[in-house]
Amino acid sequence: MENSLLYPISNCYRVRISLDGLWKFQFDPEHKGLAENWKDGLKNPISMPVPASFSDLFTTARERDYCGDFWYETEFFVPEDAFSKDIVIRFGSVTHRAVVFCNGIEVGSHEGGFLPFSVKINKAVVPGKPNRLVVKANNELSETTIPCGRTITLSDGRKAAKPFFDFFNYAGIHRSVWLLLLPQESITDYSVDFRLEGQDAFVNYQVKTNGAHPVEVALYDQEGELAARASGNCGTLHVRNARLWKVRDAYLYRISIVLKDGDQILDEYSEKTGIRTVEIQGTKILINHEPVYLKGFGKHEDFDVLGRAFNWAVAKRDFECMKWTNANCFRTSHYPYAEEWYQMADEEGFLIIDEVPAVGMQPSLGIVDTGPRKYKYFFEAPSTAELLEVHKRQAAEMICRDKNHPSVIAWSLFNEPETISSYSKAYFSEVFDAAKDLDPQKRPRTGALELTSSPDSCQCFQLCDFICLNRYYGWYLFGGVELETAKQKFMEEMEKWGEKAPDIPFVFTEFGADTLGSEHKLPGNMWSQEYQVKYMQLYFDVFDSFDFIQGELVWNFADFMTSEGIIRVNGNKKGIFTRDRQPKDAAYLFRERWGR
Ligand code: CKU
Secondary structure (H helix, E strand, O other), rough: OOOOOOOOOOOOOOOEEOHHHHHHHEOOOOOOOOOOHHHHHHOHHHHHHHHOOHHHHHHHHHHHOOOOEEEEEEEEEHHHHHOOOOEEEEEEEEEEEEEEEEEOOOEEEEOOOOOOEEOOOOOOOOOOOEEEEEEEEEEOOOOOOOOOEEEEOOOOOOOEEEEOOOOOOOOOEEEEEEEEEEEOOOEEEEEEEEEOOEEEEEEEEEEEEEEOOOHHHHHEOOOEEEEEEEOOOOOEEEEOOOOOOOEEEEOEEEEEEEEEOOOHHHHHHHEEEEOOOOEEEEEEEEEOOOOOOOOOEOOOOOOOOOEEOOOOOOHHHHHHHHHOOOEEEEEOOOOOOOOOHHHHHHOOOEEEEEOOOOOOOOOOOOOOOHHHOOOHHOOOOHHHHHHHHHHHHHOOOHHHOOOOOOOOEEEEEEEEOOOOHHHHHHHHHHOOOHHHHHOOOOOOOOOOOOOOOOOOOOOOOOOOOOOOEEEOOOOOOOEEEEEEEEHHHHHHHHHHHHHHOOOEEEEEEEEOOEEEOOOOOOOEEEEHHHHHHHHHHHHHHHHHOOOOOEEEEEEOOOOOOOOEEEEEEHHHHHHOOOOOEOOOOHHHHHHHHHHO
């Protein structure tokens, strides 16, 4: 069971008990927790909410910017009758890595701050007494784990994070923690893919279990009526007069998988599912054989006080704001989000470009000051072997976790890496091949390319099923008085792309201008709301000039926190909404354009 990434549910065979709440917490700057056996109980703990980033809860910079090991502890009881079950602890995410102890026994560990993991604790847990759960977490960055960055030592001996990326290195237990009681013989994974034929749909499924008994699979419509059934660990559900999951018009069935020993049910897993296809045909992106133009946002999991923790109310507000702009899509820049985001997108008919946390793979990038770097990334092939390993593993975990969401229409396998060295192609080919093997639906694969990945120099765009560009003409270059030049240069680049890759869709995954929600200026200048509007109009002119441009995801949905620096005013201000989710002027422009 340990490796099942299925979302926790509860039914007659499965129990999930929330461990969210106020935990104990202790920073470990001297790295002495292991030697002092903190696994048996923290020595001098304070309280800490779970889920939350610890970063913005404190009033000192020392705590906010803490980098190194930090520990969590809580207690839980296991019902007496649970000992015939698999007893599992499941973390939605711990950023960036964790070692888990139950009653002092190490029960598992995980690398990667944005994906779930679970640990089986049967051997460590005791009946009739409180069980101690301790997590040793760590938020250091390195050049060979993702997201990429460095860890420096300050003059007073403290560690500090130097991210190679433009978002705050929030850390903590960011998503819910569950105690799961699961049947010993259980369903561990399943996948679906779809074929449409006339009015009917054929749902091919595959189920994995950890035992030998077979499964029965059924599909129920929204009224709870049986729509199709089949038996066996792989098979096909024939759905007559299928209701399709459509963009911004979602129809969800419920798939139910039952594991049986004769007449006895051993386990059941059920989840909402949507029937839809995704294809690329020439320069078009097709959902259910119909072209769709992507309209929406690059986002972040980011909110005041919460940091990067998942919160249902913030997610609800974000969906309401996105719907108000008439958007239909977002990219989970720059990491896989909490699973609940995908559930909500499934319900709302939103399309997701799901991104692996592969950000910062550049020898240098002007916008973030990171000091000297050891690696030159793909210019020095051997240094990337370890990176490739973690990159592939996290892509695999993301695909395994998210593959069944109808909202997920593409995998973004990188954000703005160096793509001009010849080895970059070899490196990313491996990642793209692995992603294809792992996805039962063979969804389009892509990655976001920045300016130095130009039509003449980029070695990697051919790997993409549609090409994603991040461009900042009129902001980082040719801004303000040079805006007309910006447009001209941008047009020239797009003409070149049209020649280089004439038969493939392009989607803009970033374009944006920092804008202070407080500032108006007539005539507009950089940082004012008027300038953001003018900048967007320039982009619309370019987008509307090329048929192969099939989507626009503006950077960013909302203002978000970054490391401190001279080009960030208390964070990145490229939001179309402020950080507290109120519209800037440009939001009305998008609402009008996307509503046409
Ligand atoms: C965004 C060179 C462009 C990098 N791109 C990545 C994204 O994470 C940043 O926030 C640009 C920006 O606002 O600079």
